[in-house]
Amino acid sequence: MPELPEVETIARILNTFLPGKTIQAVRIIRAKNIENDPAFFTHTLKGKTFLHVSRRGKYLLFHLTDGWVVLSHLRMEGKYFEGKAGQAPNPYDIVFYDFTDGSSLRYEDVRKFGRLRLNREDEVENIPPLSELGPEPWEAKPDVFLMDLHRHASLPIKSALMDQHIIAGIGNIYADETLFAAKISPKEAAKDVDEKQAITLLQSANAVLKEAVLEGGSTIRSYHPKQGMSGQMQNHLEVYGKGNTPCPRCGAPLRSIRIGQRSSVYCPVCQHEEGKPFIVGISGPIASGKSTVSAYLAKKGYRILDADELSHEAYTVPSIRKKIARSFGEDVLTPTGIDRAKMLNIVSEDSKKRKRLERIIHPYVYQKTQEVIDAGKDLIIAIDMPLLLTSPFLNQCDLVIGIAAPEEIRYQRLIARGVDPKRALELNRSFPMAKCKKAAGILLDGSGSLSDLEQQLDAYPFL
Numbered sequence: 001m002p003e004l005p006e007v008e009t010i011a012r013i014l015n016t017f018l019p020g021k022t023i024q025a026v027r028i029i030r031a032k033n034i035e036n037d038p039a040f041f042t043h044t045l046k047g048k049t050f051l052h053v054s055r056r057g058k059y060l061l062f063h064l065t066d067g068w069v070v071l072s073h074l075r076m077e078g079k080y081f082e083g084k085a086g087q088a089p090n091p092y093d094i095v096f097y098d099f100t101d102g103s104s105l106r107y108e109d110v111r112k113f114g115r116l117r118l119n120r121e122d123e124v125e126n127i128p129p130l131s132e133l134g135p136e137p138w139e140a141k142p143d144v145f146l147m148d149l150h151r152h153a154s155l156p157i158k159s160a161l162m163d164q165h166i167i168a169g170i171g172n173i174y175a176d177e178t179l180f181a182a183k184i185s186p187k188e189a190a191k192d193v194d195e196k197q198a199i200t201l202l203q204s205a206n207a208v209l210k211e212a213v214l215e216g217g218s219t220i221r222s223y224h225p226k227q228g229m230s231g232q233m234q235n236h237l238e239v240y241g242k243g244n245t246p247c248p249r250c251g252a253p254l255r256s257i258r259i260g261q262r263s264s265v266y267c268p269v270c271q272h273e274e275g276k277p278f279i280v281g282i283s284g285p286i287a288s289g290k291s292t293v294s295a296y297l298a299k300k301g302y303r304i305l306d307a308d309e310l311s312h313e314a315y316t317v318p319s320i321r322k323k324i325a326r327s328f329g330e331d332v333l334t335p336t337g338i339d340r341a342k343m344l345n346i347v348s349e350d351s352k353k354r355k356r357l358e359r360i361i362h363p364y365v366y367q368k369t370q371e372v373i374d375a376g377k378d379l380i381i382a383i384d385m386p387l388l389l390t391s392p393f394l395n396q397c398d399l400v401i402g403i404a405a406p407e408e409i410r411y412q413r414l415i416a417r418g419v420d421p422k423r424a425l426e427l428n429r430s431f432p433m434a435k436c437k438k439a440a441g442i443l444l445d446g447s448g449s450l451s452d453l454e455q456q457l458d459a460y461p462f463l
């Protein structure tokens with residue numbers, strides 16, 4: 001979606017050819033995108049002349065003679081093109097303004113989310129949506145900005161920056177870039193932002209957006225009204241779209257998580273929120289070396305949350321034991337836990353029973369893990385969880401360490417552990433290795449010795 005710099009660039013390009021053009025006819029191809037009565041829209045605009053195009057937030061304002069203005073929001077993929085009067089429409093065209101000089105302005109919208117509305121110039125700023133917009137980033141006052149952030153207490157700062165009522169013009173790209181420049185975590189609650197951070201955020205937003213305007217915006221998709229013109233800001237982005245690549249400041253792998261349904265990329269080291277835990281997730285198939293990585297991190301002072309250990313703990317909880325006895329029979333229980341071999345026999349052959357066991361155990365493991373994270377006592381935490389990638393913790397991790405190891409090697413390790421390798425590997429068959437590689441900021445080769453793994457980890461001094 002075009003943000004402030006892209007919309008500003010479009011306004012500037014439109015101003016190179018649009019002013020002075022007089023509308024001979026308006027052709028509405030798709031009336032749904034026009035908020036006025038179509039007849040009113042076409043009738044009023046006929047004979048009017050474009051004066052200039054301005055921008056407010058992510059809106060374009062087309063100023064015309066006789067005090068009219070067309071407000072235009074491009075939403076996902078709206079685009080303006082210069083063309084010829086009378087030109088035949090394509091399936092994505094919304095409206096044509098045919099001019100008396102034989103040229104035209106065409107609005108095309110592949111996604112069809114864009115909106116147009118004709119308003120009186122003297123009231124457009126005072127009615128929604130413009131009246132509801134926050135200030136332009138360079139006009140924002142830190143004290144008002146801070147108050148607005150604190151009013152949106154429940155939002156993460158990333159979402160607050162994108163809230164057009166708080167500040168206008170910032171979307172996903174420039175929110176990520178602003179937070180990186182300001183060294184503030186996108187996860188930080190808006191209510192926790194202090195005065196100094198609010199000032200830094202506004203300064204960073206201004207610097208990032210001004211650079212982007214100078215560069216003509218980002219051409220992630222082309223928004224530009226003249227073929228062959230493209231912005232260069234995509235070459236200057238520091239973090240947006242760069243998950244798992246090294247941080248340009250410190251070299252730590254940038255992390256991509258979801259915040260408010262949007263992907264958010266940040267540096268877990270430079271943008272770490274003071275007083276909040278740094279959470280490392282360890283992911284890999286059975287016998288790939290997860291416990292070696294856990295032990296390595298434990299030596300460095302990490303609090304290890306081991307899902308296997310928590311599962312064992314779960315087997316001692318009376319209410320859970322009752323459920324297990326009901327589902328699998330009394331004889332899988334031992335006085336202090338369960339008979340693991342018996343349980344493995346049951347669940348390795350029956351996926352429905354395995355799911356049932358998971359439904360009994362996982363809520364306990366998840367709850368205990370979340371409790372430690374929320375308690376905030378441990379500032380470095382490592383989560384060793386076989387199902388990390390489908391757990392709610394994946395999105396909370398600041399770093400995922402993935403481990404890959406060939407099956408033959410894992411087979412040998414399982415034998416050495418006294419585990420039935422065929423059964424264990426079969427149970428682990430559905431481990432999503434592709435997802436693990438995609439999530440991993442650090443991908444380790446677990447095919448060698450323990451010290452081999454440790455040596456690979458030594459290359460990451462921030463751990």
Ligand SMILES: [Zn+2]
Nearest residue numbers: 247250267270
């Ligand atoms: Zn960094």
